[in-house]
Amino acid sequence: MKIAVMGAGAVGCYYGGMLARAGHEVVLIGRAQHVEAVRRDGLLMETQTFTAHVPLAASTDASAVAGAGLVLCCVKSTDTTEAAAQIGPHLADDATILSLQNGVDNAERLQYLLQREVTPAVVYVATEMAGPGQVRHHGRGELVIGPSPVSDELAQMFAAAGVPVEISDNVSGALWAKLILNCAYNALSAITQLPYGRLVQGTGVEDVMRDVVEECLAVAAAEGISIPGDIHEAIRRIGRTMQGQLSSTAQDLARHKPSEIDHLNGHIVRRGEALGIATPANRVLHTVVRLLEAR
Missing domain, CATH: 3.40.50.720 (NAD(P)-binding Rossmann-like Domain)
Incomplete structure (x- = not known):
């Protein structure tokens, strides 16, 4: 073919x-x-x-x-x-x-x-x-x-x-699960320029990721999306299975290219605003990455 x-x-x-x-x-x-x-x-x-x-x-x-x-x-x-x-x-x-x-x-x-x-x-x-x-x-x-x-x-x-x-009959849920993984890792990896394995060892990082994920889950629930599996365990597994990986957003910033952050944490912020759901952790990450892009 x-x-x-x-x-x-x-x-x-x-x-x-x-x-x-x-x-x-x-x-x-x-x-x-x-x-x-x-x-x-x-x-x-x-x-x-x-x-x-x-x-x-x-x-x-x-x-x-x-x-x-x-x-x-x-x-x-x-x-x-x-x-x-x-x-x-x-x-x-x-x-x-x-x-x-x-x-x-x-x-x-x-x-x-x-x-x-x-x-x-x-x-x-x-x-x-x-x-x-x-x-x-x-x-x-x-x-x-x-x-x-x-x-x-x-x-x-x-x-x-x-x-x-x-x-999967629930590909929408799988897409949202991937979005949540990206929201948890991409911006933090981009801001710090650290690979996932190093990133998750940072003080307070687990708590920040949990805040990001909970906001994403609230927006997903309001959208009627069913997230498959244990998303929190999936987040932890990424840190173990992709230890040396820099996020695509981190790679974009390092090469002075526009990133997809508007379609990751930015998507959660926009949908949260439309649905009346506060998304402060995602908003901060989205804002900081956009500032770094504009340097």
């Missing part, structure tokens, strides 16, 4: 690379410096189980999605509208679109903008771009996807590529 990855950052390169290793025709669509490196040397994947140069195609032009049976949308939440406008004219009629993005509403936004079904996915992977055309994997890698006519086929395809996939 031809697979196009719209937004070849750390997440897109990891999953695109895994699928390419499994024999699929993959094209990465991303920034020029990464595209040039991939075209020249292949994608350098440094994972916990292997290190390899993976040959695949790369382009800076969204028209490269043409003919793809599967499109992985991996752009930042802030770029969803622009990405939809770029890929829309080139999508095959039978293309499956999978949103592998942070935030809770990107699949809905894409579906509205493209006027076609988009399958939401929750991504649990610790990755970073270690250099042009070089993705470094720190841990995990599983996906949770929503039910659709092609979900079973997608699950089998990803599993064959070494990517575990769960199909």
